[in-house]
Amino acid sequence: MRAATVVVIEALALAAVELSRTVAAGSLAGIGGESGGINPDGDRQRTIDIVADRLMREALRTAPVAAVLSEEAELPETLDADAPLCVAIDPLDGSANLENNISVGTIFSIRPKAHDIISTFFEPGTAQCAAGCFIYGPQTILVLALDQCVDCFTLDPRTNEFVLSACDLRVSQDTSEFAINASNRRHWSGAVRGFIDQCLAGVDGERGQDFNMRWIGSLVAEAYRILIRGGVFLYPADARQGYREGRLRLLYEAHPIALIMEWAGGAASDGRTRILELSARTPHQRVPLIMGSTRAVRDVDAIHQKVEPLFESSDAPLFARRGLFR
Helix, strand or coil, X not given: CHHHHHHXXXXXXXXXXXXXXXXXXXXXXXXXXXXXXXXXXXXXXXXXXXXXXXXXHHHXXXXXXXXXXXXXXXXXXXXXXXXXXXXEEEEEECHHHHHHCCCEEEEEEEEECCCCHHHHCCCCHHHCCEEEEEEECCCEEEEEEECCEEEEEEEECCCCEXXXXXXXXXXXXXXXXXXXXXXXXXXXXXXXXXXXXXXXXXXXXXXXXXXXXXXXXXXXXXXHHHXXXXXXXXXCCCCCCCCECECEEHHHHHHHHHHXXXXXXXXXXXXXXXXXXXXXXXXXXEECEEEECHHHHHHHHHHHHHCCCCCCCCCCHHHCCCCCCC
């Protein structure tokens, strides 16, 4: 199984090299702006999203992949039903940030195929055998979670090869940074407001230290910053229409990022439950995400346990007992 997993990663890396060149060319590549389409989750597609999806799918057709679930497709696509692995992928996370020259990326999750292809994608995140993300920024970087370890590879543009640049990344437990979109404060639950208020109180508050706030708005960049600098990131559910389940997708955003965080000694939860214990009910299931320092994530979870949920579990889809595939 490991050998097959490595082949999949190598295929994705080849596609990432091409996508990196396209992203770096920007408007010179002739693929700027919106495509006019809407992806299955309701987001407007940009031309670069379509290009990224095509590149990744073509690469996976050469690898031992039974099926691929992409953000840009409504349902999983069967590639080779006899192959041992399935892949969930966000071909280009944060594409809207490209117009501001902010880092974007590709996020992927690799799972052993279950007794049938569809059910593979509805197992908990603990079923993943590998996960990673390519970050297209000043350098193109692969963050790879494999064999219970998280390593970093940097693309050498002279050879088009990813070269190992950092081994066994570990999330610092000394958290002095938090990341959240503070403009949505009025929509947050009491638990989220309570944690952020503790951070803002600095040395005068119960956390007893000063914090800096960060917010990039690109999930891969936020995750990489935490791996390198430490901290905690929150993208909670809130009271806005369309946000009561959170906004990030479980299968190809939260699950792989959570695996990276945990294997690097950090943590990831939805505020109450470990992300890797959650199972999706639909291909594009949304979920809240809190990730980073284990201590900070546990503190957020502890505050949630003391406060009533923003929505009752009986009618909150995240905690429902049954769904489309259950």
